[in-house]
Amino acid sequence: MSATIYDIAREAGGSIATVSRVFNKANNVSPKTRDKVLAIAHNAGYHPYAMAQGLARKKSKLITVIVPVISNHFFMEVLAGIQDKIADEDYDLNIYNVRISDDLDQQVEYLIKRGVADGYLLISIHLNDQQWSRIKKLHNNITLIDEYHTDFDSVSVDSVEGAYLATSHLINQGYDRIAMITALENSKPAQDRIKGYSRALQDAGRIVDNSLIFSGVHYSRDGFTERNGYEAMSQVLDMEVRPDACFASSDIQAMGALKAMNDKGITIPIMGFDDLRFSEFLGLSSMKQPMYDMGWLALEKLLERMDEDSADVSHTIFSPELVVRSSSVTDKVTV
Amino acid sequence: MSATIYDIAREAGGSIATVSRVFNKANNVSPKTRDKVLAIAHNAGYHPYAMAQGLARKKSKLITVIVPVISNHFFMEVLAGIQDKIADEDYDLNIYNVRISDDLDQQVEYLIKRGVADGYLLISIHLNDQQWSRIKKLHNNITLIDEYHTDFDSVSVDSVEGAYLATSHLINQGYDRIAMITALENSKPAQDRIKGYSRALQDAGRIVDNSLIFSGVHYSRDGFTERNGYEAMSQVLDMEVRPDACFASSDIQAMGALKAMNDKGITIPIMGFDDLRFSEFLGLSSMKQPMYDMGWLALEKLLERMDEDSADVSHTIFSPELVVRSSSVTDKVTV
């Protein structure tokens, strides 16, 4: 270890309390003393040891973000919002990754029990009721992003509605046989999007045909990959009675689907979901999720909660917004 | 705070030393005592408080990754490698973001001085000699990724060579007027790639024409964006004497460039740099960087360093690999 508060105090001819005050920006230190301490500290490369501060204060001035290892574009954008917001605050951010597996809840519990942060932002962590109630007992300052539970503050997007709108957009243009490209079966967002797709069809008086729902073969990242979309679209195009439009459960899959269509020389209208940065450059129609805003807002909520223990639980649910580009527009598609 | 070691010890009718031993997997505890402590602890939701452990042990069992806020695909892939590697180790990972600005070195210094981690992985942090030597004094366990400095273990890619190979690939196909799309002028990788581009031209007996180097207008994320590439390519295509090929300093810019060509109905051969996941699905030729391996290897080096203080400094420099797809292939491009 390098210099400690004792070293600085000795050299400055003062007490450790004074050194501590200087670094805690207390106002009850004479300018003279302050400058002296600061100079010596700078010279020695001294800075209070975070672990010791944390223990003494019982506060770490740290916000922990917990996110699945499947780091994707969604997470990157949410994180950008969090980072921009925290830049204004007197907190540090640190990010922990958890693996999506059976012990997901244990991993989250472990991170919270160790108790390094003053507040936690959980992104895309989906647990069951019982698991959430165990978590609830561990800490009061937890905000959920991309997940909903009555006991926690949360910021999420209505995937069901988004898929409903996307599918309706296709229906309204007169398409008959609308295929869907989905992801891993037990992925929460994937399920929600199938639900919205099905409802839209039903509300339009159509029958939901499960043979029109494709999922590819490769499931890395829960199937939200270009490859998965490529495979699924290949299957779609190989059908005897070819679908005349397609809704993909993510832009990243839609991108693979676009390539599959290109390789086969067949194009059908397609919609994605997410509206990633690059989608505009693919001419890909999509459902826009306010990812950046979600991150920003979630942190804001969390900080409020940390201030005000007893505030009512707050839930914000954004509605995805239809963004129409060339990929789903009829006149561009029909020859 | 919730239960402490004292609570558990009291309830178990033992001393805190024993409780501590149980949680530290020491072998000198009777099975009976161990089980009892574990049961009580589980019930109380107890786990040693990381800050206290860190202070007492003077070790945190933590590796910190420091990365610019400009989180991009490169970083995502590197991180994936780090994460997969650390899964086998008895360490936790946490990620801190720093802003790219004049006080970048200060931010890094601050994070290291607070001293929460046992080792640091710095990704894409570019500093000058003087700044690096200050950092060097702060901690012995620091590994650089995507940066080279004699004093630190490092894992990087030869951007100059990569750009050289990319440009040569275009030259070898007989293109005459090869434009380059670059990024922010003072971005290190951008500079290196211009260098490689220029050298390749010179070695082929060509003259480097600065009016063929375009950089777009928008510089968010240092100019490594779809938008920037779109703008730059629009300029390229508007030239009176149009270039007959183009090297873009990143795939993300190449993607925007592809769109610009599409919008104008003009196509010229193009190469990117990075070989991102989606590039295969765009048919984009590129220079492959082993991002995942870089992350994995860097962590390995760091752990070795933590074991063996005095080992020689180690540098690994990967050579990017040419990946040819349809975007740069002649017969597909010339009508």
Next chain:
DNA sequence: CTGAAAGCGCTTACAG
């Protein structure tokens, strides 16, 4: 404005 002292929750020789 400054200092002495208790306390934060743990780990780890040391002694038994």
Next chain:
DNA sequence: CTGAAAGCGCTTACAG
């Protein structure tokens, strides 16, 4: 196999 005690590096009433 177990316990008493010192120590990790700080913060923060309390007293002056």
